[in-house]
Amino acid sequence: MQRIVTFVLLLSLLATVALAADLPKLRVGYIPEPAHGLYFVARDKGYFKEEGVDVELFQFGSAAEGMAALKAEKLDVGTFGTTAPLLFISKGSDFTFIGGIMIGGQAIITRPERLAELSGHDLKVYKGKKIGLVKLSTGDVVFKGALKRAGIDYKKEVTFVEFGSAAAVVEAVKKGAVDAGLVWPPHFSLAEKNQGLKVAHYIEEFYPKYTCCRIVAPTAKVNADKETYRRFLAALIRAYKFYKTNENETVAIYTKSLKIDEEIIRNETYVKKVAESNPDPLRKGILEFWQHILDAGYVPNDYPIDKHINIDIYKQALDSVIKKSPKDKTYQEMLAFYKKNN
Amino acid sequence: MIRLLVTTVLMATLLLTGAAPGSADQERLFRLGYLDNLGSALCRIAQLKGHFAQEGLKVALVRFGDSQGGLAALEQGNIDAGAFLVGEGLRAIAQGRGFRFVAGGGLLTATGPLAELDSRVQQQLDLSGTVVFIPATGPATEKETVTRLTAALIRAYGSSRQQPDILPLGQSGADQPITRFDPSPEYYRLERLWKRLALQSPAMPADFLANHVYEEIYCDALDRLLEDSPDDKLLQELSARAVCVPDCCPKNKNPK
Structure with missing residues (x-):
């Protein structure tokens, strides 16, 4: 009897391995930011496999390296910010945005003694100030977009220092070379914890639901195998629901996978909610982001970016998940969010 | 025992000061072609002021009478890189000769009444600007080596700004074009010229030119110099002009 049980178990194990081996594969590149954690949830909870896609994750130390790997076809999917794929596409690289992994997340830090001066919910406090930033980072682009929306001529009224x-x-x-600085997760949390600096504002306060890291893939691959990319996005949609409803386990998965302090992850993800892990493509956000880049004069020529955004695959993935759980509140909210932002 | 200890300490110091990483490149002679004109001045300044050595490169400058000869030498492997005219380089790339742009050089601006009357004068001069090319493959195309070469040229740009009379460059005279320097290969400038020359053929992929411009190497070189001298105004100015993919990640979180 024992032999039969062992034999059956062995057979089922082999069948599982064979099934995984038969699944279409996707090589996915990411950068180590807490809000990219949906990938690990989808992997650890088995959603990728359940949806029928075999995903291998690759961490990159820089967006430029990641985009180079995507261009060299060493990856099938990548999440390397918004600027990087836009720059590559505007130079002729044929990538398509198919989803997102992070919304928001940028913060303005300052020294504790300057905090009162920069308080309040009016961007005018930054008039006449010297702001440090990394050129073309999400914070740079979106903060300038927020200033423009607020009617502030940032080219004349704010001094930016690029690092x-x-x-x-x-x-x-910290040294006082600038009045404030624009940074992203987990840098502002680390700056608060290790350097004694303070967050003056999250840009979300002035510019709700702005786009951060987008999911891109080579257009030819997307067009050749839409079904695999749909499965991939369906797994991320299910991971989003898990992240929204299972705080402790999500924090544990993010912490284990990214090797970032658990307290920082919990704080950014669930306490202050400075960034949201969200797979929605956010088409309108991408187009606004591109316009902000043009407005800032970083790129001389416009480019038909909209031709490189595919929102249909995400919609099909969302529909397929909703079909299985039609009354699920989270999925219905995702559908409403999709309709509003695409 | 003491001698052993001293030797160990000396060896460790040598390794820590970074002498060792550059040694492979220092041993290998890097042959850099140039034209005997003002546009190639950054290459000559880098040699004169020891900027190549600062970057761990042992460089021999090889003079050429024209860009065609220089590009042919580059193609045949007789030189490792070269500073030649941008118009010639773009046409060569369009013909399938796989050169890569890694750095800029001299840019010419027309002066005088004719330039004011006829925009074609400036358009012609735009094609006579200088850029630095490498071949598509070969030992000198290793990323670290090219980054050092580019960093040395950026340093040379700094020297030219601090000491404008560093070379007896012989630039003067009425109606003579003015040369200014820019060490960036700047993709968008090259794209303008590429379009003006109508070099994009239907058979080429849309990113054909972008695949031949290693702007990211220029960005890496600039980042590296800025890490060492974050308050350097010239480097900050170049950084402000460059269109680079922003750095994203905490350095200690990079596992690869």
Whole structure:
């Protein structure tokens, strides 16, 4: 009897392995930011496999390296910010935005003694100030977009000082070389924890639901195998529901996968909610972001970016998930969000 | 025992000061072609002021009478890189000769009454600007080596700004074009010229030109110099002009 049980178990194990081996594969690149954690939830909870896609995750130390890997076809999917894919596309690279992984997340830090001066919910407090930033980072582009929306001529009324990295921005704020600095997760949390700096504002306060890291893939691959990309996005949609409804386990998965302090992850993700892990493509947000880049004069020529955004695959993925759980509140909210932002 | 200890400490110091990482490149002679005109001045300044050595490169400058000869030498592997005319380089790339742009050089601006009357004068001069090319493959195309080459040229740009009379460059005279320097290969400038020359053929992919411009290497070189000298005004000015993919990640979180 024992032999039969062992044999059956072995057979089922082999069948599982064979099934995984038969699944279409996607090589997915990401950068180590807490809000990119949906990938790990989808992997650890088995959603990728359940949806019928075999995903291998690759961490990159810089967006430029990640985009180069995507261009060299060493990856099938990548999430490397919004600027990087836009720059590549505007130079002729044929990538398509198919989804997102992060919304929001940018913060303005300052020294504790400057906090009162920068308080309140009016961007006018930044008039006449010197702001450190990393050129073309999400914070740079979106903050300038927020200033423009608020009617502030940032080219004349604010001084921007550009640095090569978020760490250099933090250092400049600490030294007093700038009045405030724009950084992203987990840099502002680390700056608060390790350097004694303070967050003056999250840009979300002035510019709700702005786009951050987008999911892009080579257009030819997307067009050749839409079904695999739909499965991939369906798994992320289910991971989003898990993240919205299972705080402790999500924090544990993010912490284990990203090796970032658990307290920082919990704080950014669930306490202050400075960034949201969300797979929606946010088409309108991408187009606004591109316009902000043009307005800032970073790129001389417009480009038909909209031709490189595919919202249909995400919609099909969302529909397929909703079909299985038609009354699920989270999925219905995602559908409403999709309709509003695409 | 003491001698052993001293030797160990000396060796460790040598390794920590970074002498060792550059040694492979220092041993290898890097042959850099140039034209004997003002546009190639950054290459000559980098050699004169020791900027190549600062970057761990042992460079021999090889003079050429024209860009065609220089590009042919680059193609045949007789030189590792070269500073030649941008118009010639763009046409060569369009013909399938796989050169890559890694750095800029001299840019010419027309002066005098004719320039004011006829925009074609400036358009012609735009094609006579200088850029630095490497071949598509070969030992000198390794990313670290090219980044050092570019960093040395950025340093040379700094020297030219601090000391404008550093070379007896012989630029003067009425109606003579003015040369200014820019070490960036700047994709969008090259794209303008590419379009003006109508070099994009239907058979080429849309990113054909972008695949031949290694702007990210220029960005890496600039970042590296800025890390060492974050308050350097010239480097900040170049950084402000460059269109680079922003750095994203905490350095200690990079597992690869």
